[in-house]
Amino acid sequence: MTLTGKRIVVTGATDGIGLQAAIELARLGARLHLVGRNPEKLSAAADKVAAASGGAPPVTYLADLSSQVAVRSLAAEIAAQAPELDVLLNNAGGIFLERQVSADGIEMTFALDHLNYFLLTHLLLDRLKAAPRGRIVNVASAAHRGSRLDFDDLQGERRYSAWGAYGKAKLANIMFTYALARRLEGSTVTANCLHPGFVASNFGGDARGLMGIAFSLAKRVGALRVTDGAKTPVYLCGSAEVEGVSGKYFDRCKAVSSSAASMDKAAQERLWGVSERLTGISP
Numbered sequence: 518m519t520l521t522g523k524r525i526v527v528t529g530a531t532d533g534i535g536l537q538a539a540i541e542l543a544r545l546g547a548r549l550h551l552v553g554r555n556p557e558k559l560s561a562a563a564d565k566v567a568a569a570s571g572g573a574p575p576v577t578y579l580a581d582l583s584s585q586v587a588v589r590s591l592a593a594e595i596a597a598q599a600p601e602l603d604v605l606l607n608n609a610g611g612i613f614l615e616r617q618v619s620a621d622g623i624e625m626t627f628a629l630d631h632l633n634y635f636l637l638t639h640l641l642l643d644r645l646k647a648a649p650r651g652r653i654v655n656v657a658s659a660a661h662r663g664s665r666l667d668f669d670d671l672q673g674e675r676r677y678s679a680w681g682a683y684g685k686a687k688l689a690n691i692m693f694t695y696a697l698a699r700r701l702e703g704s705t706v707t708a709n710c711l712h713p714g715f716v717a718s719n720f721g722g723d724a725r726g727l728m729g730i731a732f733s734l735a736k737r738v739g740a741l742r743v744t745d746g747a748k749t750p751v752y753l754c755g756s757a758e759v760e761g762v763s764g765k766y767f768d769r770c771k772a773v774s775s776s777a778a779s780m781d782k783a784a785q786e787r788l789w790g791v792s793e794r795l796t797g798i799s800p
């Protein structure tokens with residue numbers, strides 16, 4: 518696989534799967550646009566990516582992706598740097614032990630793990646359409662299995678659990694990808710999503726109590742290394758095998774079935790409408 522000169526945006530590029538994917542993509546010759554929220558981590562990530570590329574240093578952007586104002590100004594900055602984008606890798610995400618709300622008053626998991634993907638994709642779509650074959654790659658999770666969206670309590674106001682909110686947001690990633698791929702039919706842009714595997718990244722690093730113990734034990738026993746966790750995102754960003762493939766969910770570099778709930782087209786369209794309303798994107 519060579520990606521010489523391809524312009525690739527990676528969110529959550531300062532740690533875990535996103536950082537490793539950015540390093541691998543740089544090794545393959547891509548021109549990276551790295552998004553992070555912490556200036557020191559972003560600068561350290563840029564150094565690692567630059568060392569891997571041996572070519573032009575990556576372009577870096579600071580943004581808290583749970584904030585829609587920040588996502589909008591990030592998109593404007595990227596658009597000013599890149600008239601064309603070959604790939605958008607939506608990867609930044611997290612899990613929140615206690616229910617929190619974003620600067621926009623939206624439950625944090627839904628804001629960061631889903632609405633950020635939705636809004637950033639919309640704002641960069643013209644740039645992806647300007648490239649010969651744009652790709653949108655959404656990092657979802659097998660944690661979507663067993664989840665179902667409750668449109669009467671989408672933001673966990675009545676009932677909240679960290680794992681429940683996370684599973685629903687990752688289900689939303691997949692439903693968004695399928696609805697997006699339908700809208701992109703006939704264009705040059707594809708949209709796919711993936712499960713990276715259970716990866717010993719910094720994910721859940723803030724967890725305390727029982728959940729903290731569960732995360733650290735699980736990471737020690739049977740979790741993939743980040744180099745393996747980056748394989749499916751890198752494959753979807755660059756492989757010729759998936760050229761023209763759209764609207765699929767991948768695990769271990771293979772298209773597989775996602776849950777029955779994720780395939781519900783009426784629910785996908787309902788989620789789309791809610792996401793447009795919550796981000797102020799007009800239909």
Ligand SMILES: NC(=O)c1ccc[n+]([C@@H]2O[C@H](COP(=O)([O-])OP(=O)(O)OC[C@H]3O[C@@H](n4cnc5c(N)ncnc54)[C@H](OP(=O)(O)O)[C@@H]3O)[C@@H](O)[C@H]2O)c1
Binds near residue numbers: 529532580581611721
């Ligand atoms: N690890 C797994 O087993 C696993 C399994 C399935 C799916 N996933 C998915 O994989 C993706 C990457 O997770 P990971 O495992 O690599 O976790 P990670 O090591 O915690 O990395 C998460 C990345 O997202 C960034 N981020 C978090 N909140 C942000 C915010 N508000 N604004 C901007 N950036 C923010 C982090 O920035 P900082 O460096 O500043 O913290 C970091 O770069 C997520 O979408 C996750 O749901 C992970």
